[in-house]
Amino acid sequence: MIARVQPPAAESGSGTAKPAGKRAGDFSALDEIGSLPHETLGERVTGELRELLISGKLAPGEKLSLRRVAEALGVSMMPVREAVSRLAADQALEVLPGRAVRVPVLTLAQFRELTRIRLVVEGYAAEEAAKVATVAQIDAVKRHEAAFRAAASADPPDSAAAVAANRHLHFALYEAAGMPLLVEMIGRLWLKVGPILNLDMRHEPRRLDGGSAVVAHEALIAALRGRDPAAARVALVEDIRAAADHIERTARLAE
Amino acid sequence: MIARVQPPAAESGSGTAKPAGKRAGDFSALDEIGSLPHETLGERVTGELRELLISGKLAPGEKLSLRRVAEALGVSMMPVREAVSRLAADQALEVLPGRAVRVPVLTLAQFRELTRIRLVVEGYAAEEAAKVATVAQIDAVKRHEAAFRAAASADPPDSAAAVAANRHLHFALYEAAGMPLLVEMIGRLWLKVGPILNLDMRHEPRRLDGGSAVVAHEALIAALRGRDPAAARVALVEDIRAAADHIERTARLAE
DNA sequence: TGTCGTGATCTGTGATCACAGTTAGGTTGG
DNA sequence: CCAACCTAACTGTGATCACAGATCACGACA
Numbered sequence: 001m002i003a004r005v006q007p008p009a010a011e012s013g014s015g016t017a018k019p020a021g022k023r024a025g026d027f028s029a030l031d032e033i034g035s036l037p038h039e040t041l042g043e044r045v046t047g048e049l050r051e052l053l054i055s056g057k058l059a060p061g062e063k064l065s066l067r068r069v070a071e072a073l074g075v076s077m078m079p080v081r082e083a084v085s086r087l088a089a090d091q092a093l094e095v096l097p098g099r100a101v102r103v104p105v106l107t108l109a110q111f112r113e114l115t116r117i118r119l120v121v122e123g124y125a126a127e128e129a130a131k132v133a134t135v136a137q138i139d140a141v142k143r144h145e146a147a148f149r150a151a152a153s154a155d156p157p158d159s160a161a162a163v164a165a166n167r168h169l170h171f172a173l174y175e176a177a178g179m180p181l182l183v184e185m186i187g188r189l190w191l192k193v194g195p196i197l198n199l200d201m202r203h204e205p206r207r208l209d210g211g212s213a214v215v216a217h218e219a220l221i222a223a224l225r226g227r228d229p230a231a232a233r234v235a236l237v238e239d240i241r242a243a244a245d246h247i248e249r250t251a252r253l254a255e
Numbered sequence: 256m257i258a259r260v261q262p263p264a265a266e267s268g269s270g271t272a273k274p275a276g277k278r279a280g281d282f283s284a285l286d287e288i289g290s291l292p293h294e295t296l297g298e299r300v301t302g303e304l305r306e307l308l309i310s311g312k313l314a315p316g317e318k319l320s321l322r323r324v325a326e327a328l329g330v331s332m333m334p335v336r337e338a339v340s341r342l343a344a345d346q347a348l349e350v351l352p353g354r355a356v357r358v359p360v361l362t363l364a365q366f367r368e369l370t371r372i373r374l375v376v377e378g379y380a381a382e383e384a385a386k387v388a389t390v391a392q393i394d395a396v397k398r399h400e401a402a403f404r405a406a407a408s409a410d411p412p413d414s415a416a417a418v419a420a421n422r423h424l425h426f427a428l429y430e431a432a433g434m435p436l437l438v439e440m441i442g443r444l445w446l447k448v449g450p451i452l453n454l455d456m457r458h459e460p461r462r463l464d465g466g467s468a469v470v471a472h473e474a475l476i477a478a479l480r481g482r483d484p485a486a487a488r489v490a491l492v493e494d495i496r497a498a499a500d501h502i503e504r505t506a507r508l509a510e
Numbered sequence: 511t512g513t514c515g516t517g518a519t520c521t522g523t524g525a526t527c528a529c530a531g532t533t534a535g536g537t538t539g540g
Numbered sequence: 541c542c543a544a545c546c547t548a549a550c551t552g553t554g555a556t557c558a559c560a561g562a563t564c565a566c567g568a569c570a
Contacts, residue, residue, distance in 0.1 A: 038352050040523070042340070066552070078524050081552085085297070085337045086344035091439075097293055098532055100551060113434050124375045179368050184346075185440070295553070321522070333554050336522085353562050355521060 041075055042082035048073065049083055053092055053103065054190050055163060056198025060105040064093070092191040103195050108253045114193055115244040121189065122240065123233045125174045125182055130224055130232035133176035138224045141176070144169035145217045152214065163198045169217065173224075173236075197243065200251050212242035296330055297337035303328065304338055308347055308358065309445050310418060311453025315360040319348070347446040358450050363508045369448055370499040376444065377495065378488045380429045380437055385479055385487035388431035393479045396431070399424035400472045407469065418453045424472065428479075428491075452498065455506050467497035 049069075052058045066084065070077045084101055087093040095101040106114070129137075144165050151161035167190070174183045216239035223231035304324075307313045321339065325332045339356055342348040350356040361369070384392075403420035406413040422445070429438045471494035478486035 042523080046344075065550085067550085076525050077552095078526095081337070082340045082523090084552095085340045089301075089341035089344050095552080098551080110436065113436050116434070117437055117440070120375065120379045179371070181365065181368050182372055185372070297553080320520085322520090331555050332522095333556090337553090339522095350522075353521080 040079075042079040045069075045073060045075065045079045046083040046086050049087060050092070050191060053087070054167065054187075054194040054198070056194055056196075056200075058103050058195060059199055060103050060195045063100045063102045065100060087191070090188050090191060092188070104192070105254045106192070106196060108248070111193070111196070111244075111247070111253055114189065115240065118186075118189055118193070118240055119237050121182070122170075122174065122186055123237050125177045125179070125186060126220070126232040126236040127229040128177035128179065128182075129173050130227055130229040132178050133224055137172065137176035138221070140172045141169060141224065142221055144172055145221060148217065149214055166213070167198075173220070176224075196247060196251050196253075200247055213239060216242065295334075297334040300324075300328060300330065300334045301338040301341050304342060305347070305446060308342070309422065309442075309449040309453070310415075311449055311451075311455075313358050313450060314454055315358050315450045318355045318357045320355060342446070345443050345446060347443070359447070360509045361447070361451060363503070366448070366451070366499075366502070366508055369444065370495065373441075373444055373448070373495055374492050376437070377425075377429065377441055378492050380432045380434070380441060381475070381487040381491040382484040383432035383434065383437075384428050385482055385484040387433050388479055392427065392431035393476070395427045396424060396479065397476055399427055400476060403472065404469055421468070422453075428475070431479075451502060451506050451508075455502055468494060471497065 049058075058064075064084070066077050066080045070080045073080070084093055084095070088095055088101065091104065093101050094104040133141075148162055148165035148169055151158040151165055171183065171187075174186050177183070216235050219235035220232060220239070223229075223235055304313075313319075319339070321332050321335045325335045328335070339348055339350070343350050343356065346359065348356050349359040388396075399420050403417055403424055406416035406420055426438065426442075429441055432438070471490050474490035475487060475494070478484075478490055
């Protein structure tokens, strides 16, 4: 089913900050107000569905009905159509020929290809991050790593928190590379692997978290501190590959 | 302005080929018809706009009106909305806060980031293609290369044909890597750089075509024939970098 | 002559209605 | 008891209408 709309959610998507015309030094009070969000309904629904997908709350194969989603979110069918169109364009959702729209079920081949692409793209982001990250950005990564370890080693393990912390850790790293378009592209990749990956982590948090993930994360942070791009890439590749191996062994993939 | 709808256009996007249920050997006649397109109107409009973007027929900064596009294509406003939503989700189009939707104008920083990403992603595709390409696929690349050289060295140079041949050449290469998701991701990148890149090539075909492009393409084909992944990557990187350098010098980029 | 106010016209956004296709469930005939 | 049909409810798609906001141009006032 569909979760309720959370009020603001602090959407991290494409920011719309635009100071518009800014003259020399007159009317200083007017420059304070920075163009309010103007977030359209369709965008909010998109963000809502994206959040559900990337956090693994929507299982692969799950069917979505435009009318049901619209009703659950308290909006008309129209914004939901727009949101589904966008996500379907990214293949984060798929619409079957004459049926409903559903969360795609990846084939083994597709999952493997996606993993290979992630190794290249996210590995590159880690490399660049190791080159140009500020100490504040490295601290942010460390903070999320601590949160991840805490959630993973708790008794019982807080799988939801671990999933969220893992995501924040990775994206804090990617944003440290200073390449916004690259970050967004990675977000699109996570939209595709999110359902299987996080659904699995949600089911078996200790297997993945207590093991190689923590080790890889520590190696990653050490590489960031030492400003060692090659080591950062290796650490991240190890992290992704370990998770992917685990998925391949346990998750149910099509065909 | 908006071009007219070309009848079929042989959409090369996400194929919808699906033989549906295929039983043993009964009703052989029914298996002939391969589930007809079932292409929705919105999808066709999307493909139409995508083609205009990737071929550089829509200039950066050009404004689009949903109603005008709808009228020009002879459809309602609805399918156009869907198409624009999809393309805007990929940032192939952008919708200003309270204004119209337009083709994005890249800043210099954005263009450089895009180029860096292309070097990584398309370079990887070239590497993989050199590993696994079949002879038929290599021949296809060679065929497009010949068409490109012919169009570029003609008098006067056929810039439209050169642009098209260049695109076919690159995508024939990428498809040879056998990674469909990667190809689609690259297509998304081209959607962003297409307007500036091809618009420029259209204006000054000889500068780019007669020079480094042909050399890079020849080196690329030689690398494919020799099954040398590293050389293929170098050749492609050289091709992209030369084009990007030319753009940076001549094209008018924002900010 | 320069500048501000103002109205007409455009923009995208959202809602509602109509429709063809498919699916699922219930019923009937074997 | 099983299978086939048939109806009813649901699906996404497309069109039309209504609305708030922004832009632009013209005209009036200083």
